[in-house]
Amino acid sequence: MADEELSILHGRRRRKNAFFTALVVIPALIVLGLLAAIVIEVLVKGAGAFSASFFLEAQKPFGDPGGGIANGIIGTLMVLGIASLVSVPLSLAAALYLSERKGRALARLLRLVIDSLQGIPSIVIGVVMYAWIVIPMKSFSAFAGGIALSLIMIPTVTTTILEVLLLVPSSFREAAISLGAPHWRASLGIILPAAKTGILNGVGLGIARIAGETAPLLFTAFGNPFMNLNAGKPTSAIPLIIYDYIKSPYQDWHQKAWGAAFLLVLFVFLVNVLIGAGGKGKKGA
Amino acid sequence: MNDKRYFGILTGAAILFVALFAGLILTLVANSAATLGSSGLGFISGLEWNPVTLKFGAWPFIMGTLLTSFIALAISLPFSLATGILLGEYVRSSFVAKTANIFINLLASIPSVVYGLWGLTAVVPLVQKIETAAGVPAYGVGILSSSLVLAIMIIPFMSSMTREVLKNVPDSLRHGALALGATRREMVLGVSLPYVKSGIAAGVLLALGRALGETMAVTMLIGNATRLPSSLFSIGNTLASVIASQFNEAESDVHRSAMMELALILLLITFVINFAGRKIIEKSSGGRNGR
Numbered sequence: 001m002a003d004e005e006l007s008i009l010h011g012r013r014r015r016k017n018a019f020f021t022a023l024v025v026i027p028a029l030i031v032l033g034l035l036a037a038i039v040i041e042v043l044v045k046g047a048g049a050f051s052a053s054f055f056l057e058a059q060k061p062f063g064d065p066g067g068g069i070a071n072g073i074i075g076t077l078m079v080l081g082i083a084s085l086v087s088v089p090l091s092l093a094a095a096l097y098l099s100e101r102k103g104r105a106l107a108r109l110l111r112l113v114i115d116s117l118q119g120i121p122s123i124v125i126g127v128v129m130y131a132w133i134v135i136p137m138k139s140f141s142a143f144a145g146g147i148a149l150s151l152i153m154i155p156t157v158t159t160t161i162l163e164v165l166l167l168v169p170s171s172f173r174e175a176a177i178s179l180g181a182p183h184w185r186a187s188l189g190i191i192l193p194a195a196k197t198g199i200l201n202g203v204g205l206g207i208a209r210i211a212g213e214t215a216p217l218l219f220t221a222f223g224n225p226f227m228n229l230n231a232g233k234p235t236s237a238i239p240l241i242i243y244d245y246i247k248s249p250y251q252d253w254h255q256k257a258w259g260a261a262f263l264l265v266l267f268v269f270l271v272n273v274l275i276g277a278g279g280k281g282k283k284g285a
Numbered sequence: 286m287n288d289k290r291y292f293g294i295l296t297g298a299a300i301l302f303v304a305l306f307a308g309l310i311l312t313l314v315a316n317s318a319a320t321l322g323s324s325g326l327g328f329i330s331g332l333e334w335n336p337v338t339l340k341f342g343a344w345p346f347i348m349g350t351l352l353t354s355f356i357a358l359a360i361s362l363p364f365s366l367a368t369g370i371l372l373g374e375y376v377r378s379s380f381v382a383k384t385a386n387i388f389i390n391l392l393a394s395i396p397s398v399v400y401g402l403w404g405l406t407a408v409v410p411l412v413q414k415i416e417t418a419a420g421v422p423a424y425g426v427g428i429l430s431s432s433l434v435l436a437i438m439i440i441p442f443m444s445s446m447t448r449e450v451l452k453n454v455p456d457s458l459r460h461g462a463l464a465l466g467a468t469r470r471e472m473v474l475g476v477s478l479p480y481v482k483s484g485i486a487a488g489v490l491l492a493l494g495r496a497l498g499e500t501m502a503v504t505m506l507i508g509n510a511t512r513l514p515s516s517l518f519s520i521g522n523t524l525a526s527v528i529a530s531q532f533n534e535a536e537s538d539v540h541r542s543a544m545m546e547l548a549l550i551l552l553l554i555t556f557v558i559n560f561a562g563r564k565i566i567e568k569s570s571g572g573r574n575g576r
Contacts (some may be wrong), residue, residue: 020470027368038395094302119558119559123525123551125309127532131313131545151305188291199411208394222533228412239501261399264399270391
């Protein structure tokens with residue numbers, strides 16, 4: 001091949017390469033810019049709504065000055081608490097079963113169930129919990145909301161815990177058993193403590209996953225403009241307030257919706273930071 | 286406590302999960318009995334949804350769900366691939382890459398209702414302008430707005446999936462390609478992407494599964510009209526958004542039963558998509574270990 005042909009070929013390949021680089025870099029920059037714009041908009045519009053009464057007062061009817069979303073904050077803490085109380089022990093048991101009984105038919109079935117649960121649209125869970133809990137109790141409740149969220153939280157928590165359980169070296173268990181410890185003691189006394197950070201991370205990821213869930217709460221916790229501390233009664237939550245307020249025609253309520261959105265994003269972000277600080281961060285839910 | 290009891294408890298929990306899951310599906314079937322029995326398959330193909338005359342057809346919502354999800358997927362695919370390739374192949378361990386990763390993870394965890402809020406203030410006015418220019422009724426909300434926001438919502442997920450699977454490509458392959466004189470482009474297109482193509486396919490399916498079941502943002506942006514969408518600018522509804530907007534206001538048991546059946550249809554669609562996605566992942570990682 002003559003030198004000129006080679007240099008023409010070289011030039012063409014170089015141009016193709018430069019074109020491809022542009023094809024990768026430009027859309028990626030658009031994406032990052034757009035995502036930054038969203039975060040900044042939530043931050044700027046949301047921070048403007050923050051005030052003492054925003055955090056300390058319950059919702060007020062339109063026209064009354066002041067008012068906040070304290071009932072939603074308390075409600076969110078209630079449903080998150082119930083969801084964690086239910087899902088953490090169940091997820092632990094499921095993850096222990098999967099790690100100690102792998103290969104069994106039931107373990108394979110359980111794995112399939114957990115994976116499928118992960119893919120269920122959250123609104124479907126809300127509908128089923130309406131049939132299971134709201135109808136028999138004859139009332140919407142924080143309890144129903146918490147149970148609905150726990151089902152959404154379980155797959156995240158279980159898979160994270162399972163991952164860390166499998167990372168604990170098998171020599172730990174062997175050492176315990178060689179000293180005469182029964183199997184359960186090796187699991188609960190040696191393996192679980194060794195995997196403690198990972199388990200806490202799993203719980204954190206689970207909470208971050210459900211904190212902003214709205215759809216499953218619509219037919220379970222339902223919402224409540226007043227402060228409510230009774231788990232058996234309809235309860236508000238921050239995401240429910242955002243949804244309600246943005247549908248209203250009032251400027252003041254729109255601003256509060258942005259404030260609530262900012263608070264929610266901030267909460268999820270802080271949980272993620274805590275997880276990162278507690279150990280190696282995992283990719284977001 | 287002894288080992289027998291310990292394993293008894295664990296097995297009990299495992300059985301509980303399986304029973305719970307079976308119960309979930311059975312509940313949807315049992316509660317949609319009223320419409321399942323009376324209209325059968327006609328429910329799926331029915332075009333009219335009228336709670337007053339008790340006529341329930343799901344086709345407009347099935348179309349709304351598929352339309353918004355596939356348009357969103359088509360929009361987000363090139364952007365997600367570009368972002369994933371940039372972070373997985375070009376700026377892998379630099380400060381920029383780390384910051385971008387944290388940022389993308391943050392966006393993946395922003396709740397759907399917040400994306401809906403953002404869409405109402407940022408995307409809807411933009412779509413309104415386009416609609417005015419195109420000479421169609423300027424609702425702002427509708428199929429297009431929902432698809433755009435859905436696309437933005439799945440970009441963080443799909444780009445981090447792409448980045449993660451690219452991590453599995455052995456560096457020796459990359460170095461080999463570069464040592465043979467390949468350009469960056471030839472290396473990415475000829476070596477890295479073919480190596481991870483099934484992983485990317487799985488990521489696309491899992492992203493689709495998310496888009497199909499996405500509720501709040503779509504409910505806020507689609508206009509909630511119970512008719513078949515005829516164009517990009519139509520207002521409409523998805524399976525999830527009908528349930529979200531009508532379930533609490535259901536006037537009759539038949540109406541509620543119809544929505545239970547919508548939930549069942551939605552569940553089945555997402556099952557198939559997610560199952561396919563997971564199968565691809567299992568197959569590709571299994572094949573690689575066997576190599």
